Amino acid sequence: xVDVVNFNFSHLPGSYAVxxxxxxxxxxxxxxxxxxxxxxxxxVGPYLVRHPELASIAVDNHGVAGYFLATTNSVDFWQWCxxxxxxxxxQQYPLTGSNDWNGQxxxxxxxxxxxxxxxxxxYPAHFHIDLLPRAQGGGLxxxxxxxxxxxxxxxVHLDVxxxxxxxxxxxxxxxxxxxxxxxxxxxxxxxx
Numbered sequence: 001x002v003d004v005v006n007f008n009f010s011h012l013p014g015s016y017a018v019x020x021x022x023x024x025x026x027x028x029x030x031x032x033x034x035x036x037x038x039x040x041x042x043x044v045g046p047y048l049v050r051h052p053e054l055a056s057i058a059v060d061n062h063g064v065a066g067y068f069l070a071t072t073n074s075v076d077f078w079q080w081c082x083x084x085x086x087x088x089x090x091q092q093y094p095l096t097g098s099n100d101w102n103g104q105x106x107x108x109x110x111x112x113x114x115x116x117x118x119x120x121x122x123y124p125a126h127f128h129i130d131l132l133p134r135a136q137g138g139g140l141x142x143x144x145x146x147x148x149x150x151x152x153x154x155x156v157h158l159d160v161x162x163x164x165x166x167x168x169x170x171x172x173x174x175x176x177x178x179x180x181x182x183x184x185x186x187x188x189x190x191x192x
Contacts, residue, residue, distance in 0.1 A: 002065055002135045004144070007048055007055035014064025015048065015057065016040030022130040031101035038093070038105040042112065043128055044069060046085045050077060056144055058135045066131030068144040072152050074120045081112065115157055115187055119180050123155030123189040145174055149192045157189040 005011075019040045047069035048055055058066035071077040086109060093106045115126065127148055129141055149156050158176070160167050162185055168178075176188040 002058050002060045002138070002140060004056050004058055004140070007052045007057050007067075009048075011057045011059075011064055011067075012045070012048060014059075015044050015067050018064055018066055018130050018132055019044045021132060033100075033102070035102050035105070038102060038109075041089055042105060042108045046077075046081050047071065047128065049085070050080055054148070058131060058140060060134065062134070065135035066129070066140075068127060068129045068148065070125065070127035070148055070152075072125045072154060074115060074124055074126050074157075078112070078114050086110075086112065113159065115159065116180060119157050119187050119189065123157035123179070123191075125152040125154050125156040126158055127156065128158075141170070142174060149190060152192055155189055155191045157187055159185050159187055161185050 007015075016037060016039075020034065020036055023039055044067070051069070051071050054070040054072070056068040057064060058068075089109045093109055095110055096103050096106060098106075114120070115123075120126075125148075127145070129144060131141060157179070158171070159182070160171060162168075162181075168186065168188070171188050174190075176190045178186045179189045180187040
């Protein structure tokens with residue numbers, strides 16, 4: 001049975017592990033030599049530190065099975081990251097010029113993903129959700145997303161890989177529409 005609990009820092013390692021495990025649409029580790037901390041530093045850590053009150057952690061008897069992370073003001077969040085999150089990580093992980101998996105994630109630390117200004121202005125909130133297979137299929141994702149969209153009080157957007165056809169279909173089913181695109185992803189959004 002999966003329970004949803006408020007975040008506490010004991011969930012951090014498990015949340016980073018879920019981020020790594022769910023990073024490929026088909027599941028599995030992206031690379032045998034993947035640094036297990038890197039992807040979590042981009043997509044999990046800053047949300048848990050900046051907005052722990054908006055985090056929901058799915059847990060079961062095996063540990064962390066997923067998470068929902070969010071901000072209601074993307075521009076403020078990105079500015080906070082530039083001032084407080086990225087500087088230390090950029091020193092710790094200098095650009096290598098490598099195109100391997102670790103090098104690509106380090107590039108994200110130095111050039112973090114953000115939505116275009118027109119999307120962030122119209123849909124200021126955004127979220128990340130990742131659930132391991134053992135936490136999927138029971139409507140948990142729908143409940144977490146619907147609760148956040150209703151409570152955010154503003155438009156909500158997310159960034160989903162163009163190759164993640166399953167997720168795109170799920171978000172369409174939840175009322176999200178494609179409102180823009182980047183080279184490898186779509187921006188999907190809806191109002192509460």
